[in-house]
Structures are given as structure tokens and as C-alpha cells.
Amino acid sequence: MRNLRREAASADNRTKTMSRVFAAAAPAAICLAAIAGAARGTDVFEAGTRGAAEGLKTAVRIFPALVMLLTAVSMLRASGALDALAAAAAPAFRALGIPPETCALMIVRPVSGSAALAVGADIIARAGADSLLGRTAAVMLGSTETTFYVITVYCGAAGVKKLRYAVPAALAADFAAFFTAALSVRLLYG
Amino acid sequence: MVWIWTIMVISACVFGTLSGNMEAVSAAALEGAQSAATLMISMTGALCLWSGVIKIMEKAGLLRGLVRMLRRPLALLFPEASSGRAMEPIAANISANLMGLGNAATPAGIKAAKLLMKTSPDGIATDELCLFVVMNTASLQLLPTTAAAVRAAAGAAAPFDIVPAVWITSAASLFCGICAARLLRRITGRKR
Numbered sequence: 001m002r003n004l005r006r007e008a009a010s011a012d013n014r015t016k017t018m019s020r021v022f023a024a025a026a027p028a029a030i031c032l033a034a035i036a037g038a039a040r041g042t043d044v045f046e047a048g049t050r051g052a053a054e055g056l057k058t059a060v061r062i063f064p065a066l067v068m069l070l071t072a073v074s075m076l077r078a079s080g081a082l083d084a085l086a087a088a089a090a091p092a093f094r095a096l097g098i099p100p101e102t103c104a105l106m107i108v109r110p111v112s113g114s115a116a117l118a119v120g121a122d123i124i125a126r127a128g129a130d131s132l133l134g135r136t137a138a139v140m141l142g143s144t145e146t147t148f149y150v151i152t153v154y155c156g157a158a159g160v161k162k163l164r165y166a167v168p169a170a171l172a173a174d175f176a177a178f179f180t181a182a183l184s185v186r187l188l189y190g
Numbered sequence: 191m192v193w194i195w196t197i198m199v200i201s202a203c204v205f206g207t208l209s210g211n212m213e214a215v216s217a218a219a220l221e222g223a224q225s226a227a228t229l230m231i232s233m234t235g236a237l238c239l240w241s242g243v244i245k246i247m248e249k250a251g252l253l254r255g256l257v258r259m260l261r262r263p264l265a266l267l268f269p270e271a272s273s274g275r276a277m278e279p280i281a282a283n284i285s286a287n288l289m290g291l292g293n294a295a296t297p298a299g300i301k302a303a304k305l306l307m308k309t310s311p312d313g314i315a316t317d318e319l320c321l322f323v324v325m326n327t328a329s330l331q332l333l334p335t336t337a338a339a340v341r342a343a344a345g346a347a348a349p350f351d352i353v354p355a356v357w358i359t360s361a362a363s364l365f366c367g368i369c370a371a372r373l374l375r376r377i378t379g380r381k382r
Contacts, residue, residue: 022353024255029243045288047245078218079214080205115198124344125225129341138340139334139352141336142334143356157304165374169367181322
């Protein structure tokens with residue numbers, strides 16, 4: 001019992017140390033940008049505002065899709081379909097150490113970026129941003145891409161007619177990401 | 191992609207009717223739309239801030255430095271392209287992806303993909319094109335700004351403290367993608 005408590009305390013400490021180190025990541029990145037920009041003699045503030053304007057454009061662009069998709073996710077959640085999906089996926093997911101609640105996220109992630117954002121944001125808001133499930137969903141979101149969109153854009157532009165093994169290899173990378181996301185969150189913050 | 195939303199909405203209605211949760215579903219529809227607005231408002235600040243910071247880094251020449259740094263290691267992964275013109279856009283694409291500059295990554299990536307297909311006029315994907323596409327489908331972004339913005343909107347204590355897990359995960363995913371591409375290349379037989 002005491003051992004368990006000590007283990008829990010050390011895990012808690014580890015999380016705290018990590019939080020403290022990476023809480024400094026944001027100001028450090030901002031400072032680095034400011035210093036590097038000033039050293040080069042660029043108009044730092046002008047560049048920053050121009051970048052922020054681009055960010056605003058991105059936000060405006062994804063907002064309509066987010067409204068539609070969060071509506072759909074919220075309906076799915078209320079209908080009980082998401083819980084049923086998680087329950088159905090539970091045995092296989094538990095064996096792999098992946099939280100079954102992330103099943104829907106794993107399904108939509110390679111296909112649609114905004115659907116993944118909606119499903120991920122729903123999980124994070126419900127489970128809590130600092131919970132293991134919330135962190136796992138955030139890491140899954142942050143370390144994968146919209147695989148089929150990327151393949152369509154590049155192969156379409158380059159005139160590729162036969163994709164050969166590009167799709168299975170890319171999906172293998174996605175699956176590795178989902179598995180490692182769950183594993184690394186469990187090890188680092190569990 | 192077109193079907194995702196339709197499938198979600200229809201299955202919510204079917205499932206809601208079957209389980210008798212239809213009242214909850216109709217309340218949830220409006221709640222969902224509302225939560226999208228709340229989420230967007232709390233996320234937009236962070237999204238703007240980070241694209242501003244990344245823009246400063248780009249203007250300060252960090253992107254160019256990254257391209258120079260990555261050219262050599264990337265040449266090892268793309269031995270056939272390393273002698274041609276494709277190496278420059280490949281390095282530019284990977285560097286822009288690392289910095290989270292999606293707008294700069296796509297044009298460079300398209301240019302690289304076209305050059306990688308030069309040796310295959312019949313439209314059969316070359317091995318190096320497959321590898322390049324697989325590397326692009328694995329997220330390389332160093333600062334997971336969108337995920338951090340979602341976490342911040344949900345009240346995370348330190349939104350960026352997932353960074354180590356994201357790096358480990360991205361690296362594992364990239365490694366598996368490259369290995370899978372190599373393995374499948376051997377299984378399906380060398381082509382050009």
C-alpha cells in the first residue's frame with residue numbers, strides 16, 4: 001500500500017516536473033523568435049501580426065466545418081452511439097493499451113482533419129485536458145496528419161495513377177502513432 | 191470525406207431512435223453548434239499567436255537554416271533524388287512541416303512530388319515518391335499548436351506539456367512509416 005502510494009507520488013512529481021519544464025516551452029519559443037528576428041534586423045512585430053492574421057484566416061476557414069462536425073459529434077454522443085462504439089472496441093483496445101474512447105478519433109483522423117478536431121476536442125473537453133484520456137487524445141491529434149488528404153493532394157498534383165504501397169505504409173505509420181500516443185502518455189503522465 | 195458528416199448524423203438519429211435517446215439527441219444538436227463557437231473563440235487567440243511567432247521565426251531565417259541542416263540527412267533517405275533538383279523542394283517541404291508552416295509545405299511538396307515522378311511517365315508511383323508521401327502523412331510538426339490550443343481551451347494547466355509525448359509519438363510514427371515503406375518496397379518488388 002505504502003509502495004503504491006510512493007509510486008503514485010513519484011508519478012505525480014514526474015508530471016509536475018515535466019509540466020514545469022514544458023510550461024516554459026511557450027515563452028521560450030516566443031523569446032527565441034523575437035531574438036532571432038531582432039538579430040536578423042527583421043521587423044519582428046510586423047511579421048508577428050502578419051502571421052497572426054494568417055492564423056485568423058485559418059480559424060475562419062475551419063469554423064463552419066467545426067460547427068457542422070461538432071453538432072454531429074454531439075448528436076452521436078447523446079444518442080449513445082459513441083459509447084457503444086467504445087464498448088465494442090474495448091476488448092481489442094484494452095489489449096493494446098489504447099483507451100477505447102479514442103476509437104472514433106482513430107477512425108476519422110486519417111480521413112478528415114476537421115472531423116478529427118471535433119471528435120478530439122469533444123473527448124478533451126469531456127475527460128478533462130489534464131486527464132490521461134484527454135492527453136492521449138491531444139497527443140493523437142498533434143502527432144498525426146490527415147493521411148488521405150495528403151495523399152490526394154500530392155499524388156493528384158504529380159499525376160500518380162498507381163499508388164502502389166503508399167496507402168498501407170501511411171496507415172501503418174498512423175497506427176503506430178495511435179499506439180505510441182497511448183503508451184507514451186501512460187508512461188510519462190500515468 | 192464527403193460521407194463522414196452524413197454517416198455521423200444518420201447514425202446518431204438511427205441510434206437515438208433505437209435507444210430512445212432522441213430527446214437528448216435534439217438537445218445535443220444545438221449544444222454542439224454552440225460548443226463549436228465557444229471552442230473557436232477560446233482557440234483563435236492561441237492559433238493567431240502561434241502563427242505569428244512561427245512567421246517571425248520564418249522571417250528570421252530559421253526556416254532556411256533548417257533546410258540547410260536537413261539536406262544531408264534527407265539525401266540518405268532519397269539516394270536517387272539526391273543527385274537531381276528534387277532535393278531542394280524535399281528539404282523545404284520537410285522543414286516547413288517541422289515548423290508547422292502548412293502554407294509553405296504544400297507548394298514545396300507538390301513541386302517535390304512532381305520531380306520525384308519525372309522518372310515514371312506512366313504514372314506508377316516511384317519508390318521515393320511513396321517514401322516522400324509517407325513522410326508527409328506522418329506529422330512532423332515540432333510544436334503541436336492546434337492540439338495545445340484545444341487543451342488550453344479545455345483549461346489545461348500547461349497546454350504544451352504534451353510536447354515530449356508528441357515528439358516520441360511522431361518519431362515512432364515516422365520510423366514505422368519509413369520501415370513499412372521499405373518493407374513493402376521489398377515485397378512488391380523494385381520498380382525503377
